[in-house]
Amino acid sequence: MATATRTRAPARKPAAGRRTPGYLVPFALLGRALAAIWRALAAMLGSLARAVGRNAATARDLEAEHRRDGLALGVLAVGLISVMAMWFAAAGPLGRGLTSLCRLLAGNGALLLPVVLLASGAHLLRQAPEPGSRGRLVVGTTAVTLSVLGLFDLWAGSPGSSHGRDHAGGLIGALAAQPLASGLSAAIAVPLLLIVGAFGILVVTATPISAIAGYVRELVTGRSSDAAADDEADFVEQPVQPKARRRLRRAPADSDLTETTDLSELSDLDEPTADLDEPLPRPRKPRKPKIVEDDLPPINAPLQLELSNGGGLYTLPSLATLAQGAPHMEHTRANDEVIASLTQVFTEFDVDCAVTGFNRGPTVTRYEVELGPGVKVERITNLTRNIAYAVKSADVRILSPIPGKSAVGVEIPNADPEIVMLGDVLRSSVAQRDHHPMLVALGKDVEGGFVVANLTKMPHLLVAGATGAGKSSCINTLILSILTRATPEQVRMVLVDPKRVEFAAYQGIPHLVTPVITNPKKAADALQWVVREMDMRYEDMEHSGTRHIDDFNKKVVNGELVAPPGSERVYSAYPYLLVIVDELADLMMVAPRDVEDAIVRITQLARAAGIHLVIATQRPSVDVVTGLIKANVPSRLGFKTSSVTDSRVILDQPGSEKLLGKGDALFLPMGASKPARMQGAFVTDVEIRSIVEHCKGQLQPSYREDVTAPAVAKKEIDEDIGDDLDLFLSAVELVVSTQFGSTSMLQRKLRVGFAKAGRLMDLMESRSIVGPSEGSKAREVLVMPDELAGLLYALRNGGSADDLVAADEDEEPDEDSEEGAETGAL
Numbered sequence: 034m035a036t037a038t039r040t041r042a043p044a045r046k047p048a049a050g051r052r053t054p055g056y057l058v059p060f061a062l063l064g065r066a067l068a069a070i071w072r073a074l075a076a077m078l079g080s081l082a083r084a085v086g087r088n089a090a091t092a093r094d095l096e097a098e099h100r101r102d103g104l105a106l107g108v109l110a111v112g113l114i115s116v117m118a119m120w121f122a123a124a125g126p127l128g129r130g131l132t133s134l135c136r137l138l139a140g141n142g143a144l145l146l147p148v149v150l151l152a153s154g155a156h157l158l159r160q161a162p163e164p165g166s167r168g169r170l171v172v173g174t175t176a177v178t179l180s181v182l183g184l185f186d187l188w189a190g191s192p193g194s195s196h197g198r199d200h201a202g203g204l205i206g207a208l209a210a211q212p213l214a215s216g217l218s219a220a221i222a223v224p225l226l227l228i229v230g231a232f233g234i235l236v237v238t239a240t241p242i243s244a245i246a247g248y249v250r251e252l253v254t255g256r257s258s259d260a261a262a263d264d265e266a267d268f269v270e271q272p273v274q275p276k277a278r279r280r281l282r283r284a285p286a287d288s289d290l291t292e293t294t295d296l297s298e299l300s301d302l303d304e305p306t307a308d309l310d311e312p313l314p315r316p317r318k319p320r321k322p323k324i325v326e327d328d329l330p331p332i333n334a335p336l337q338l339e340l341s342n343g344g345g346l347y348t349l350p351s352l353a354t355l356a357q358g359a360p361h362m363e364h365t366r367a368n369d370e371v372i373a374s375l376t377q378v379f380t381e382f383d384v385d386c387a388v389t390g391f392n393r394g395p396t397v398t399r400y401e402v403e404l405g406p407g408v409k410v411e412r413i414t415n416l417t418r419n420i421a422y423a424v425k426s427a428d429v430r431i432l433s434p435i436p437g438k439s440a441v442g443v444e445i446p447n448a449d450p451e452i453v454m455l456g457d458v459l460r461s462s463v464a465q466r467d468h469h470p471m472l473v474a475l476g477k478d479v480e481g482g483f484v485v486a487n488l489t490k491m492p493h494l495l496v497a498g499a500t501g502a503g504k505s506s507c508i509n510t511l512i513l514s515i516l517t518r519a520t521p522e523q524v525r526m527v528l529v530d531p532k533r534v535e536f537a538a539y540q541g542i543p544h545l546v547t548p549v550i551t552n553p554k555k556a557a558d559a560l561q562w563v564v565r566e567m568d569m570r571y572e573d574m575e576h577s578g579t580r581h582i583d584d585f586n587k588k589v590v591n592g593e594l595v596a597p598p599g600s601e602r603v604y605s606a607y608p609y610l611l612v613i614v615d616e617l618a619d620l621m622m623v624a625p626r627d628v629e630d631a632i633v634r635i636t637q638l639a640r641a642a643g644i645h646l647v648i649a650t651q652r653p654s655v656d657v658v659t660g661l662i663k664a665n666v667p668s669r670l671g672f673k674t675s676s677v678t679d680s681r682v683i684l685d686q687p688g689s690e691k692l693l694g695k696g697d698a699l700f701l702p703m704g705a706s707k708p709a710r711m712q713g714a715f716v717t718d719v720e721i722r723s724i725v726e727h728c729k730g731q732l733q734p735s736y737r738e739d740v741t742a743p744a745v746a747k748k749e750i751d752e753d754i755g756d757d758l759d760l761f762l763s764a765v766e767l768v769v770s771t772q773f774g775s776t777s778m779l780q781r782k783l784r785v786g787f788a789k790a791g792r793l794m795d796l797m798e799s800r801s802i803v804g805p806s807e808g809s810k811a812r813e814v815l816v817m818p819d820e821l822a823g824l825l826y827a828l829r830n831g832g833s834a835d836d837l838v839a840a841d842e843d844e845e846p847d848e849d850s851e852e853g854a855e856t857g858a859l
């Protein structure tokens with residue numbers, strides 16, 4: 034209240050207390066009239082500018098290259114006009130007007146204008162603009178201009194007349210030189226202006242004075258700094274690297290050691306990189322986009338051979354259907370501000386370290402911080418909160434070290450993020466180079482490089498994150514990647530969508546084996562079908578003596594496969610089968626054991642059979658992503674999670690709780706120890722609709738009826754076990770994993786009565802899991818723990834432990850292999 038009274042009082046006083054004296058009234062009226070005219074003019078100009086701005090939106094839509102070319106050609110055109118006007122006085126009345134204006138402002142300096150314009154135009158044509166260097170160029174050019182024109186003015190004796198100034202340094206020259214000459218003296222003004230000019234040249238060329246010494250030394254000795262560094266490198270052994278690096282940071286002119294490529298890039302900017310006594314380090318030139326796919330461990334999965342596409346009738350959708358995103362910015366003013374804030378924090382807390390570069394990604398920028406000798410990494414990690422405070426963002430993530438570098442990474446969200454469009458990733462050279470049908474677009478990494486991944490190399494992927502974090506968008510991009518790159522003959526899909534709305538758009542695409550499954554119970558049955566399909570494929574591979582479905586397909590195409598005697602089987606090539614489950618939690622609620630067993634079995638074996646799983650969940654808790662599932666799904670994509678515990682479940686380490694949401698993700702491909710941060714690609718509903726329409730217009734889906742049919746064998750087991758299947762399986766798991774066939778243990782652990790525990794034990798005996806009763810002693814357990822997953826699967830399908838043995842020993846084709854004829858026609 035008190036504050037409100039204090040602020041209001043002074044505002045009222047002048048109005049009430051101050052009266053304009055009578056003799057000033059005409060002036061006051063005139064002032065008000067002028068002010069009103071000024072406001073009206075400003076409003077008119079404003080609306081004019083807004084109208085122009087609206088119409089200029091289409092110009093902004095032009096690609097950056099075209100805008101730059103247009104600007105360069107425009108500057109060249111003005112340069113040519115100025116040549117004709119100023120050097121040859123042959124540009125008509127407009128040229129004469131231009132010459133007079135330039136002479137008025139710059140005097141004889143106007144004669145240099147054509148040279149400056151032509152050189153600038155040529156430079157713009159040859160080189161991409163660096164938005165970050167604009168401020169530098171403006172300051173440098175202004176300093177050079179003032180210096181040159183001021184010197185012209187002094188040279189002509191600082192003429193007082195307008196005509197005299199037109200042939201000296203013009204108005205600008207007079208303004209630059211005459212105050213100095215009259216305030217000090219012409220003898221002092223000349224060197225001062227020379228210093229200003231030299232400063233301008235250094236700023237324009239981004240050359241620090243300290244680097245000049247290096248250049249002079251090079252000129253004198255005749256040796257390049259590279260050669261000098263190479264010489265030094267011969268003496269620098271591996272363990273000495275950190276020392277060498279520190280030195281490089283202090284003396285960039287000498288730097289270019291191969292081991293320190295990143296740091297030597299810093300010296301490309303011709304300015305010493307941040308040292309402790311420097312206020313602001315120069316950002317490092319962004320490196321060429323790096324492809325995370327290259328980081329994947331090498332897996333020698335053979336490529337799927339080119340399959341015919343049903344007489345060439347099927348054409349893939351054009352990538353032009355997918356929208357283009359905004360061009361990637363490698364450096365913006367926001368980055369400079371963050372560097373200044375970081376440097377200030379380090380100075381305030383007296384930590385001997387400096388920001389030596391950064392890589393700007395679409396949503397976050399990773400700043401590289403190098404430590405001085407003897408500085409603990411913890412000193413930076415302990416400053417996380419202070420850094421967050423200084424850069425005004427709670428989502429600061431510290432990476433120690435940046436993989437492959439002796440530097441700490443500080444990842445800070447961009448104040449001006451970019452959306453990564455799927456079309457851009459699919460059109461990128463990294464995606465275009467590789468024609469594998471299972472290659473999918475993921476997004477962009479922190480360095481702005483496109484990230485793609487081959488699903489066959491994953492070979493199974495777990496996608497997890499809180500609601501709204503970007504999972505569904507990511508899965509949409511995976512599906513669209515496949516639709517734009519693979520025919521239904523190459524890749525078939527099973528889409529499971531218990532949420533009912535996520536995959537509705539894909540209903541009816543020819544790549545589907547069965548309509549999109551929304552019923553969790555049916556989804557569990559579909560997973561059982563996938564297991565059967567996998568078994569069929571394995572049998573076929575076994576008979577054909579091949580180890581991977583690609584080799585099998587190759588033999589089919591070459592006509593090298595002959596059906597077993599007595600079989601009417603006609604072999605055909607198998608497509609890859611991609612199973613995508615959008616919400617695992619819903620499936621685990623309905624049939625946890627069935628689902629877990631099927632997933633474990635598929636993930637353990639399906640890679641060679643060309644079957645790959647993508648499982649998404651927003652509840653990455655241990656009851657959904659069980660230990661068994663986790664152990665068998667090696668590649669992970671973690672979007673923002675609500676807790677560090679969830680992050681640990683997905684990635685086995687914290688980190689995803691600090692992500693920003695909306696597609697910000699950590700990608701941990703199989704075999705990688707550290708996850709890579711990336712921004713997921715995005716695709717709009719309109720794009721999805723048009724690609725789906727294209728696919729549906731090409732071919733009708735041919736669905737398999739048996740995919741969601743419940744397993745027939747189950748009924749048989751039900752008669753014997755009744756409704757106790759789950760309890761029976763728990764008992765089997767307990768007995769086999771502990772290798773202890775005791776009825777009283779079952780009573781205790783399963784909380785069942787003696788009669789029930791005894792019956793469960795008898796059922797186990799009838800299925801060759803345990804031996805006969807030995808009185809009060811525990812029964813012998815006949816199945817080893819490592820056979821448990823297979824046993825549970827067999828029991829679920831009406832089998833017994835004998836089937837495990839039969840599967841191991843039986844080399845002959847199974848009777849059921851005829852079923853494969855149907856599978857092969859998938």
Ligand SMILES: Nc1ncnc2c1ncn2[C@@H]1O[C@H](COP(=O)(O)OP(=O)(O)OP(=O)(O)O)[C@@H](O)[C@H]1O
Nearest residue numbers: 499500501502503504505506651695696713714715
């Ligand atoms: N890669 C992305 N780039 C930009 N925005 C994105 C991206 N991914 C998601 N978003 C934004 O976040 C919103 C939520 O994304 P999405 O529906 O994919 O989340 P989700 O994790 O699937 O959530 P839920 O589990 O509730 O379905 C989207 O509507 C979109 O606006």
